[in-house]
Structure formats: structure tokens, C-alpha cells
Amino acid sequence: MPLIGLAGLAGGPFRGGIDPGIETPSIISPDQNTDILVNPITFVSTPFEGQGSVKTHVSSQWQISPDNTFNSLVVDETSTTDLTTLTVSTLSQGQSYFIRVRYNGEAPERTSEWSTPFAFKLMALPVVSWVTDTPSSWNPKAGDSRTFNATATDTANPSGAHNTYTY
Numbered sequence: 001m002p003l004i005g006l007a008g009l010a011g012g013p014f015r016g017g018i019d020p021g022i023e024t025p026s027i028i029s030p031d032q033n034t035d036i037l038v039n040p041i042t043f044v045s046t047p048f049e050g051q052g053s054v055k056t057h058v059s060s061q062w063q064i065s066p067d068n069t070f071n072s073l074v075v076d077e078t079s080t081t082d083l084t085t086l087t088v089s090t091l092s093q094g095q096s097y098f099i100r101v102r103y104n105g106e107a108p109e110r111t112s113e114w115s116t117p118f119a120f121k122l123m124a125l126p127v128v129s130w131v132t133d134t135p136s137s138w139n140p141k142a143g144d145s146r147t148f149n150a151t152a153t154d155t156a157n158p159s160g161a162h163n164t165y166t167y
Contacts, residue, residue: 022105036120045085063077
């Protein structure tokens with residue numbers, strides 16, 4: 001009896017599970033171990049590469065977890081339209097995550113191995129408050145000029161650096 005999943009080596013038909021004819025994908029964007037400042041985030045994986053009878057990329061399954069064992073999932077999405085990209089906007093700022101993807105061939109039982117887990121952190125976006133010294137009585141007219149200062153403070157970290165701008 002041929003070995004399941006090793007059709008090319010055993011000479012028999014593929015019977016489901018991990019298909020050696022589907023290359024394991026990799027996540028190529030953004031860079032691994034990156035502090036990400038944008039939300040939503042778009043992840044991009046390598047193009048589908050099938051060998052032998054596996055030529056069609058039917059779907060991709062993406063998972064995001066706060067741990068690299070993927071025991072607790074915050075995203076578990078299978079897409080049949082966006083096959084090499086995933087855009088998410090539901091992640092918590094200031095949290096570290098791991099993401100992985102696998103590809104499905106002509107039938108759901110024909111899948112690639114999971115990609116290597118990819119680590120990233122969604123940074124907390126600063127909330128900025130502006131304070132200016134512009135007097136309320138100043139009513140500028142064409143050609144008028146005045147210098148005033150504005151100070152930007154990250155309200156999430158008020159003891160951090162303050163930037164003062166002169167206009």
C-alpha cells in the first residue's frame with residue numbers, strides 16, 4: 001500500500017493531508033520582528049508554487065496568535081479571493097503577535113505545510129495634544145505675520161519627550 005502524502009516517492013495517488021507538491025509559503029512583508037505602526041496591517045506571502053498535478057491555488061488559511069504555539073487564535077481566516085495577502089484591523093495596540101499561512105490546492109485536503117511563524121508587534125499610536133500660545137485676540141489680515149510656539153505631547157506618555165515648534 002502506498003504511503004499517504006508521498007505520492008511521488010511511493011508511486012501511488014495522493015490521499016489527502018499535507019501535499020509535498022505544494023511549496024510551503026513564507027510571509028515576505030512586512031519584515032520579520034517588526035514594530036508596526038499602521039492599523040490596518042497588510043501581510044503578503046510568497047506566490048503559490050505547485051508541482052506535478054497541483055497547479056491551482058484555491059485558498060489560503062491565515063492564523064494570528066499572541067503565542068508562537070497558536071493555541072489561542074485572534075485571527076483564523078480562510079480566503080478564496082485574496083490568496084497571498086491578509087489585511088487585519090482587529091489587533092490590539094501594544095501587543096506582540098505571531099502569524100502564519102498555509103496554502104490549499106485543488107481540494108481542501110491538499111494543503112501545504114504552515115509557514116514559519118512570523119513575529120511582529122503592533123505599536124501603540126501616540127495621541128498628540130497641541131498647546132499654542134496664540135492669543136485669542138489676534139485676528140490676522142493678509143500680510144500679517146506673528147511667531148508663536150506649539151508644543152506636541154504624547155498623551156499616552158506625558159513624561160516623554162515634548163516637541164516644540166515655532167511658526
